[in-house]
Amino acid sequence: MPSALKIAYYGDDFTGATDTLATAARAGLRTLLFLGLPGAAQLERAGPLDCLGIAGAARAMTPAEMQAELEPVGRLFAQLGAPVMHYKTCSTFDSAPHIGSIGTAIRVLQPHTRNAFVPIVGGQPNLRRYCVFGNLFASAGPAMHRIDRHPTMRRHPVTPMHEADLRLHFAQQGLQLASLDYPDYQQSESALDQQLSALISQQPDAVLLDIAQAEDLAIVGRLIWQSACRQPLLAAGPSSVVQALAAHWQRQAPQTLLAHATIAPAQGPVLVLAGSLSPMTARQIKAASSYEQLLLDAPRLAQDMAYRAQMAKKIARQLQQGRNMLACTSSEGQIAPADAPADARALALACGELLAQVLKLAPIKRLGVAGGDTSSHAVQALDAWGLSYQAQLAPGVALCRLHSDDLALDGLEIMLKGGQMGGEMLFEELLSGIC
Known part of the structure; x- marks a missing residue:
């Protein structure tokens, strides 16, 4: 270097x-x-x-x-x-x-x-x-x-x-x-x-x-x-x-800073995987009217491989039919604080496995993942080696380009966001773009 x-x-x-x-x-x-x-x-x-x-x-x-x-x-x-x-x-x-x-x-x-x-x-x-x-x-x-x-x-x-x-x-x-x-x-x-x-x-x-x-x-x-x-x-x-x-x-040494880049509307269906249970993510999910929403049973997703495979196929079928999909852990599946460290990690790992299965069945061009730990494990589950910056969707929320030796994944636009980041319309803006 x-x-x-x-x-x-x-x-x-x-x-x-x-x-x-x-x-x-x-x-x-x-x-x-x-x-x-x-x-x-x-x-x-x-x-x-x-x-x-x-x-x-x-x-x-x-x-x-x-x-x-x-x-x-x-x-x-x-x-x-x-x-x-x-x-x-x-x-x-x-x-x-x-x-x-x-x-x-x-x-x-x-x-x-x-x-x-x-x-x-x-x-x-x-x-x-x-x-x-x-x-x-x-x-x-x-x-x-x-x-x-x-x-x-x-x-x-x-x-x-x-x-x-x-x-x-x-x-x-x-x-x-x-x-x-x-x-x-x-x-x-x-x-x-x-x-x-x-x-x-x-x-x-x-x-x-x-x-x-x-x-x-x-x-x-x-x-x-x-x-x-x-x-x-x-x-x-x-x-x-x-x-x-x-x-x-x-x-x-003053220099020209990179201007805010515009984000074009998504080409094809968009998938958002929300493993975050934060109040802001909940508001973003509620405002995401352009998506078909699928509530995931969080404990079952974390523990049951057959359930994960079933949900992956269900999400992929909708994407293959051109529908935008928002898969999220349901509020009923919130994790008891005493079990949080182990269960939260198991859930994040399961979300990563779910995402990898979906993308093999239904390759897409734009993806969003909500939740810090969910994002970490989700991207680790993909066959990719790097990310470069494309544009900013909101403070603390970037749209990036995935680098992979797998041609089906290389160039995938991906938004990774922490639970508290972004405004209420973030998932809609991921779909429609920003001028």
Whole structure:
């Protein structure tokens, strides 16, 4: 990989990884997202890149599984020589000591860099996520909530957020954090640099950087990039890590950014697979009047191979007849919180198997998948090796092109979205396009 590579990132789920793909591409960076650890031949096919991503599923893994997943990623990224190694997290930082631990990810990846500065970027304003004095806030519709009072995230079925202070949240995962608060950014650059150096000298595991407004991004980007140019570093956080770097580079050398691309109407029927049970996905399903809807029994889908095959054939028949299909887990199939980690993964894996079966029976040109874990396992079930950015459907929701050696899959347009992302008409816009 040429020395032009600036950022190598691992997305802890596929939807988040595609958001970072879109962020980097729209900032003018040559970017490709691999769907697994790339080999030499795939790196050669990708050509020169400024930003290289790997889409993973670490947020649904135990610490031991994360160790096995991330150790080879760290070795590859170190070999590629990117100044910034980015562990891409969800913008809500939902994680726990036993599942999707960001603390575990940092402990595995940081030894593959030599920099004592491990920045954690704490907000993403374009998604209405803000970190002030170390506390995380996120929107739900028009309202803003502290993350531990957020109507969805405080009751997430796998990793509910019960602590808004990210320093305390990460302490539960074995990390001791120092922090820079957003008023500190009003200092001169030299004074801010001295403050950061003093924090790093105390040898924290990482430094949490407030993001209270979009203007903070370039300031944070400068802190990260100037340190990375001295020694490669590991940064953690949502796509705002790339946003911060891009904002700094734009200040240093303004360039034309990628304009919002239009999205043409779908050619042929569209399939949406919704494994998410979030309130926003529920509203999107309700508004999707152009689709035939099929309610899936979630526990049965997760446990019964014959039922999965039956549903796959039923969906494929409708697509073959030219009907748009929206297959979703029914509200009656919601997962009991006590069983959530195991059952949620089983359901996500089953959704991936279902999708692979459908596409073999009824190849299509445009696909949508809702749900972070569902998206991760769904794409992993396909015979594909990469994604490139095409256009943005909504903040945090990209339409991508699938790269595969299977000609029936190569070029498939695919939308991957987290449960909370997109407006109510998102599934309709996936079908009709956006001018």
